[in-house]
Amino acid sequence: MSQSTIESILQEERLFSPSTEFSQTAHIKSLEDYQRLYQQAKADPEKFWAELAEQELHWFQKWDTVLDWQPPFGKWFVNGKLNISYNCLDRHLTTWRKNKAAIIWEGEPGDSRTITYAQLHREVCQFANVLKQLGVKKGDRVGVYMPMVPEAAIAMLACARIGAPHSVIFGGFSAEALRDRLIDAEAKVVITADGGWRKDAIVPLKPQIDKALANGAVPSVQNVVVVKRTAQDIHMEPGRDNWWHDLQQQASPDCPAEPMDSEDMLFILYTSGSTGKPKGVVHTTGGYNLYSHITTKWIFDLQDTDVYWCTADVGWITGHSYIVYGPLSNGATTLMYEGAPRKSNPGCFWDVVEKYGVTIFYTAPTAIRAFIKMGDHLPKARNLSSLRLLGSVGEPINPEAWMWYHKVIGGERCPIVDTWWQTETGGVMITPLPGATQTKPGSATFPFPGIIADVVNLDGDTVGENEGGYLVVRHPWPGMLRTVYGNPERFRTTYWEHIPPKDGKYLYFAGDGARKDNDGYFWIMGRVDDVLNISGHRLGTMEVESALVSHPAVAEAAVVGKPDEIKGEEIVAFIILEGNCQPSEELSKELKKHVTQEIGAIARPSEIRFSDALPKTRSGKIMRRILRSLAAGEEVSGDTSTLEDKSVLDKLRGEG
Ligand code: WTA
Numbered sequence: 001m002s003q004s005t006i007e008s009i010l011q012e013e014r015l016f017s018p019s020t021e022f023s024q025t026a027h028i029k030s031l032e033d034y035q036r037l038y039q040q041a042k043a044d045p046e047k048f049w050a051e052l053a054e055q056e057l058h059w060f061q062k063w064d065t066v067l068d069w070q071p072p073f074g075k076w077f078v079n080g081k082l083n084i085s086y087n088c089l090d091r092h093l094t095t096w097r098k099n100k101a102a103i104i105w106e107g108e109p110g111d112s113r114t115i116t117y118a119q120l121h122r123e124v125c126q127f128a129n130v131l132k133q134l135g136v137k138k139g140d141r142v143g144v145y146m147p148m149v150p151e152a153a154i155a156m157l158a159c160a161r162i163g164a165p166h167s168v169i170f171g172g173f174s175a176e177a178l179r180d181r182l183i184d185a186e187a188k189v190v191i192t193a194d195g196g197w198r199k200d201a202i203v204p205l206k207p208q209i210d211k212a213l214a215n216g217a218v219p220s221v222q223n224v225v226v227v228k229r230t231a232q233d234i235h236m237e238p239g240r241d242n243w244w245h246d247l248q249q250q251a252s253p254d255c256p257a258e259p260m261d262s263e264d265m266l267f268i269l270y271t272s273g274s275t276g277k278p279k280g281v282v283h284t285t286g287g288y289n290l291y292s293h294i295t296t297k298w299i300f301d302l303q304d305t306d307v308y309w310c311t312a313d314v315g316w317i318t319g320h321s322y323i324v325y326g327p328l329s330n331g332a333t334t335l336m337y338e339g340a341p342r343k344s345n346p347g348c349f350w351d352v353v354e355k356y357g358v359t360i361f362y363t364a365p366t367a368i369r370a371f372i373k374m375g376d377h378l379p380k381a382r383n384l385s386s387l388r389l390l391g392s393v394g395e396p397i398n399p400e401a402w403m404w405y406h407k408v409i410g411g412e413r414c415p416i417v418d419t420w421w422q423t424e425t426g427g428v429m430i431t432p433l434p435g436a437t438q439t440k441p442g443s444a445t446f447p448f449p450g451i452i453a454d455v456v457n458l459d460g461d462t463v464g465e466n467e468g469g470y471l472v473v474r475h476p477w478p479g480m481l482r483t484v485y486g487n488p489e490r491f492r493t494t495y496w497e498h499i500p501p502k503d504g505k506y507l508y509f510a511g512d513g514a515r516k517d518n519d520g521y522f523w524i525m526g527r528v529d530d531v532l533n534i535s536g537h538r539l540g541t542m543e544v545e546s547a548l549v550s551h552p553a554v555a556e557a558a559v560v561g562k563p564d565e566i567k568g569e570e571i572v573a574f575i576i577l578e579g580n581c582q583p584s585e586e587l588s589k590e591l592k593k594h595v596t597q598e599i600g601a602i603a604r605p606s607e608i609r610f611s612d613a614l615p616k617t618r619s620g621k622i623m624r625r626i627l628r629s630l631a632a633g634e635e636v637s638g639d640t641s642t643l644e645d646k647s648v649l650d651k652l653r654g655e656g
Pocket of ligand 1: 271316317318392393394395396397418419420421422423424444510511512524526527533536537538
């Protein structure tokens with residue numbers, strides 16, 4: 001973020017209060033209510049979480065210890081037994097919610113389905129039995145590589161029901177990225193579809209699975225289950241591949257939820273870090289169920305009449321916590337949309353809001369900026385009066401986009417919750433509570449009750465008001481990741497030892513820069529490590545660089561983010577070619593394609609710059625700061641005294 005943006009944010013003095021009408025019916029009705037909860041939780045976090053766990057969830061057996069904290073390893077609700085699929089389904093069936101819509105689904109071509117809690121329960125039980133028939137046992141991992149169809153949620157809940165951790169892999173990842181993740185998770189079964197609809201075209205998924213599994217590359221995978229969605233011709237491998245509808249038809253709808261230990265693994269979700277391969281973030285049953293449940297309830301102020309729509313993909317944590325588990329655990333109606341705004345219908349999101357009377361809408365700043373560009377006439381031509389609450393997630397929201405969202409989508413009546421969190425945190429950590437918090441455009445405001453967030457320097461000391469620093473969390477919370485799958489050392493060093501623990505006190509290091517203003521509002525400034533945020537998607541620079549150097553023409557690659565109006569950031573790659581290769585437009589295209597093949601379209605560089613040298617320190621470290629300035633077309637400022645060969649700069653500017 002540039003200095004001028006930071007200054008404009010710090011001068012942001014507009015305050016927006018929730019209407020009396022909104023506050024009156026809200027779960028948390030006033031700032032005093034929030035402060036009281038916050039103080040209670042701070043004074044005795046274990047009591048706070050235990051009371052909520054008791055009130056909000058069904059337990060087969062109560063825990064005997066709320067928190068067992070052996071830093072940095074935490075266990076919550078020790079020896080408690082529960083099942084998140086029971087909490088999302090079974091417990092609603094004995095209430096009036098039995099025939100309430102659990103999932104409203106809208107497909108891109110215009111087909112739709114409404115699935116009640118009773119129907120969803122039946123489908124999940126059947127699919128749980130399908131998994132059992134395929135030999136999936138408690139503890140076995142199941143890969144899920146799906147478009148945005150109800151079967152994705154059904155598959156996740158069915159895994160949870162029998163205690164098989166799922167690992168959902170975003171449908172936009174390539175066969176190579178898919179293979180790496182399936183190998184790391186040692187998945188036994190993979191659930192997929194022939195394809196999905198996106199922007200008026202079929203995104204083929206099954207062919208990617210075939211490629212990923214070719215030549216026994218993932219020996220753990222025994223079976224693949226395929227949902228028929230797009231109905232194009234696909235290959236079905238005899239003995240390995242099965243149609244979802246064939247298996248589902250024959251399966252019994254009777255499958256009691258397995259009592260799981262609180263600390264049994266619920267899922268693995270891969271995310272990018274600044275070094276190495278993507279890490280498998282591990283979440284467990286009890287703490288995650290409670291944290292995703294209560295954050296959904298309070299932050300989105302769920303009421304029984306709400307139609308709640310989160311536009312994320314189930315392949316990301318936002319989809320896990322705020323399309324599937326959080327809303328269903330609360331007995332809400334969650335809307336799933338398959339597609340994306342597209343040429344043939346750029347106003348499709350607003351059509352969906354109008355068609356279903358959506359009341360709560362949760363999306364990403366990159367989408368909001370794209371909507372602004374598409375023009376006000378699109379939302380204005382639809383009736384959006386059903387909306388009562390708006391949310392934002394994934395990256396800092398610029399005040400201009402916030403104001404547009406507030407005026408044009410929210411009709412100046414809907415509170416906006418700007419929610420800061422991460423794959424690792426399981427649920428939202430810093431956010432307004434819509435009936436309580438006065439919001440400032442661009443600020444995620446205050447920590448959720450029970451979350452002790454702070455902004456510190458590298459010694460772990462709190463920095464002054466308005467001073468930039470590192471965002472940390474000072475106390476464990478139920479939704480926190482438990483480890484990195486198969487790599488507890490990486491868990492320890494990445495998150496808990498980046499700021500060295502003092503006197504046995506460990507700080508969770510989020511990887512984001514932040515500051516607190518004079519009123520105690522948090523302003524998130526973006527990543528402080530080599531993690532890029534492209535349209536709200538996390539990508540490690542090193543992942544993209546490894547993909548580039550795996551091309552035979554590339555000797556060395558350095559990747560940086562360049563500010564982009566819509567995407568937040570886009571990727572610029574600096575490339576040194578192998579001796580016998582010449583730069584060309586064609587090669588540039590080929591390299592972009594290569595990255596798409598290796599990772600997926602989200603990682604495709606928007607620009608390739610060929611060079612014969614990269615700015616390095618004497619110890620051989622690439623000076624990314626310099627590359628970032630060059631990519632953004634800015635003057636290279638700051639200290640360049642550690643630069644080994646100064647002439648490199650002129651060459652990179654094209655002056656050498
Ligand atoms: C960024 C997505 C500012 C941040 C839920 C974080 C945000 C990373 C916000 C996590 C926000 C997410 N304001 N930045 N409201 N929400 N981020 O794991 O850099 O895909 O560290 O989780 O997104 O991305 P992840």
